[in-house]
Amino acid sequence: MTEQSGSESGPAHKTLEIGMALLIGAFGLVVIFGSLKAGINWGAEGPRAGFFPFYVGAAIVGASAINLWSAQRGDDGRLFASWGQLRQVMSVVVPTAIYVGSMPFIGLYVASMVFIAWFMRWLGGYRWLTVIAVAVGMPVLTYLVFERWFLVPLPKGPFEEWLGL
Amino acid sequence: MEELANLFHGFAVALQPYNIMLMIIGITLGVIIGVLPGLGGANGVAILLPLTFSMPPTSAIIMLSCIYWGALFGGAITSILFNIPGEPWSVATTFDGYPMAQQGKPGEALTAAFTSSFVGALFAVIMITLVAPLVAGFALRFGPAEKFAVYFLAFCSFVGLSKEPPFKTIAAMMMGFALAAVGLDSITGQLRLTFGVTELLNGFDFLIAVIGLFGIGEILLTMEEGLAFRGGNATINLRVVLQTWRELPAYWMTSLRSCLIGCWMGVTPAGATPASFMSYGIAKRLARRGNNFGKGEIEGVIAPETAAHAAGTSALLPMLSLGVPGSPTAAVLLGGLLIWGLQPGPMLFVEQKEFVWGLIASMYLGNLAGLIVVLTCVPIFAAILRVPFGIIAPLILVLCAIGAYSVHNSTFDVMLMLVFGVLGYLLKKCNYPLAPLVLAIVLGDKAEEAFRQSLLGSHGSLGVFFSNGLVSTIMALGLVALFWSAIQEGYSRLRTSMA
Numbered sequence: 001m002t003e004q005s006g007s008e009s010g011p012a013h014k015t016l017e018i019g020m021a022l023l024i025g026a027f028g029l030v031v032i033f034g035s036l037k038a039g040i041n042w043g044a045e046g047p048r049a050g051f052f053p054f055y056v057g058a059a060i061v062g063a064s065a066i067n068l069w070s071a072q073r074g075d076d077g078r079l080f081a082s083w084g085q086l087r088q089v090m091s092v093v094v095p096t097a098i099y100v101g102s103m104p105f106i107g108l109y110v111a112s113m114v115f116i117a118w119f120m121r122w123l124g125g126y127r128w129l130t131v132i133a134v135a136v137g138m139p140v141l142t143y144l145v146f147e148r149w150f151l152v153p154l155p156k157g158p159f160e161e162w163l164g165l
Numbered sequence: 166m167e168e169l170a171n172l173f174h175g176f177a178v179a180l181q182p183y184n185i186m187l188m189i190i191g192i193t194l195g196v197i198i199g200v201l202p203g204l205g206g207a208n209g210v211a212i213l214l215p216l217t218f219s220m221p222p223t224s225a226i227i228m229l230s231c232i233y234w235g236a237l238f239g240g241a242i243t244s245i246l247f248n249i250p251g252e253p254w255s256v257a258t259t260f261d262g263y264p265m266a267q268q269g270k271p272g273e274a275l276t277a278a279f280t281s282s283f284v285g286a287l288f289a290v291i292m293i294t295l296v297a298p299l300v301a302g303f304a305l306r307f308g309p310a311e312k313f314a315v316y317f318l319a320f321c322s323f324v325g326l327s328k329e330p331p332f333k334t335i336a337a338m339m340m341g342f343a344l345a346a347v348g349l350d351s352i353t354g355q356l357r358l359t360f361g362v363t364e365l366l367n368g369f370d371f372l373i374a375v376i377g378l379f380g381i382g383e384i385l386l387t388m389e390e391g392l393a394f395r396g397g398n399a400t401i402n403l404r405v406v407l408q409t410w411r412e413l414p415a416y417w418m419t420s421l422r423s424c425l426i427g428c429w430m431g432v433t434p435a436g437a438t439p440a441s442f443m444s445y446g447i448a449k450r451l452a453r454r455g456n457n458f459g460k461g462e463i464e465g466v467i468a469p470e471t472a473a474h475a476a477g478t479s480a481l482l483p484m485l486s487l488g489v490p491g492s493p494t495a496a497v498l499l500g501g502l503l504i505w506g507l508q509p510g511p512m513l514f515v516e517q518k519e520f521v522w523g524l525i526a527s528m529y530l531g532n533l534a535g536l537i538v539v540l541t542c543v544p545i546f547a548a549i550l551r552v553p554f555g556i557i558a559p560l561i562l563v564l565c566a567i568g569a570y571s572v573h574n575s576t577f578d579v580m581l582m583l584v585f586g587v588l589g590y591l592l593k594k595c596n597y598p599l600a601p602l603v604l605a606i607v608l609g610d611k612a613e614e615a616f617r618q619s620l621l622g623s624h625g626s627l628g629v630f631f632s633n634g635l636v637s638t639i640m641a642l643g644l645v646a647l648f649w650s651a652i653q654e655g656y657s658r659l660r661t662s663m664a
Contacts, residue, residue, distance in 0.1 A: 020595045024336050031343045031358065038350070038357035046621040049350035049357045052613045056342045063336040070330070080594060085389040092388050093587060096381070096562055100583050104576040108567065116559040124555025138560055142567060150216045152571050 010086065013078040017071035021064045028060030091123060107157030109139040168298055175522030178223060179530050187228040188527060192535045193542075195235015200243055200546050204561055205253075206236035206477075207493040207603070208380040211372045212568030214501050222505040223520050227527040229501060230481070233494050234286065234531050237437070237477045238539045241278040241470055242546055246271060254437035254473040257445040261458060261465030268461050272405035277463050278470045279539050280413055281420065285471035286532040288424040289431065289478035293485070294525055297514070301486040304511040309618035310629050314639035316612040317630075318646065319489045322433045323601040325646035330596070337592065338601040344369040345609025352617055364577045371606040372572045374585050375497055378599050380565040381586025384558055386593060406540060409463075416467050419448050423468045427475025431491050432483055437476040444472030478528065485521060486511060489608065493600045496607045 035050030035057055042048065081089070099115040117135035120126045143165075146152045156165065178184065198209035210229050217225035240255035245262035258278060265274035307315070324334045347358040348368030359365040413420075423444040430440035448468035449458040458465045480491030481498070488510035490496040502509045513521050539546070569582035589599060623629035631637045 017595050034358035045353055047617050049353050049355040053346040056339050060339045063332045066332045088388045089385050100579050112563045119559035
């Protein structure tokens, strides 16, 4: 997967490895900071709220330091992924982020229709007829299964209100 | 034989028409989940968990555990027909299953895989039936220190047994503990680690983490490879099935060995994936035709499938009897118990007899139903696989979003799911294991509670964890598991630096 021929370029695996170790280490520092705020010593009721997470945070920082050390030591020249592969990944992440972000405003159903249609049309290259069939069919089926059969409410927007659902 | 009576009572519960219907639905959904890339046992169960909130707990666990059995069966279909493991534990099945399919023997390979799965599961269920009540009875005497020691052992075995570097396992696991700690502290009622964000008051829900890490993360990994998908054909008929069944008893030794490996790896939280690899490796070394492994040897299908299914099933033993799940999917099921208002652990066997024995009985029936379903419906499931990923991917993403939303009816959770998804992709690419992370989120609060209660009892002295024979033994085992990997690591480093 990540072993690439020389013609393709991309970020080195080592860079990402180091970045990941730093990111997790930073998360550990945040945990330690938060634990200190909650109190890590003994109170009237025994160990205080930050007691356990403090040591968890310390373990994260410690483990990340070792991971960082071993990441910057070994360099096998492997790529994390080629730019083309990362573009593929981003072409899913970005629209999914927009989909998720728009859900509170336009509801799950409309957002899903647009998202499925976009995905199938631009990434899959399907005919409009197929696209519309799936993009409309799936939310309708979801509505029937979740809201009608199992009585699980899903977020709705102005469109559903207009339909009176 | 009180257990036997309980088991028969359990069969009566599981054989109710409503429960049988749920069983079939669960198996079918499970196989579909196992066949599709990006939907695995753990996050498939997580997505469907909200649908069970209104069901009686026994029916709910029957359906959800059947999804799990179905996913275990389904993983084999894609491995054999398409050389694409639908689940990580079926990777080892591709080694010999796919060559067999290419040699025109897909029916034999599938029959061998399904039957071995069934044998492995059956072995594990019988073990659960016999051993679980004993373990639970024993565990009833556990105090907080012993409880913490069991958690300690479980998490240490992760560090010792996983094939990922130990410090990455520790980092991932501790991240899980930290995420579990966010929100209201259950003992003092104090808020912690929320940094003023009101959405974090209730902490991180592990279901969101599971759906993000396993579901979205897996889709992103698949997207790397592009949308191309190779199709294949499968036929399986009664003649092939019967003929293969006649051959299988000759490999009883491999089966038995794989069952034992699977049960062992399932009870310790190593899980189905290492079990299948280990079983394959040992079978390859010991089999008479071991040199032919990798070229389409039926024994190379039997070994990993039996072990994976035995491990997947026996992962429910510690979950039921100790409240410590042996796999991510078992962890999700354990989360389900909490949501349905049941306290997992030894008290289940005393207070919720109908639930426990209904579940155990459904394991027998569910796996039998699963075997019948997969043997008869392989062509249909193979057809699902031929639906292009360009259609499947957005549908799975939408399903994940729906699942994440319906846990708490919160759109914030859906965004969190995406964050977990990207994180899961990066972690997986950088070789951090996800299972201990998820297990730590599930068990974090309970482990911490046991830890603090023990310390309260001993006024802060860590000596409480070595205060009697039982707790010392469990702790010592945990320490051995923990440092086992450190010793190995040091040893291999020494060797590489010498070389």
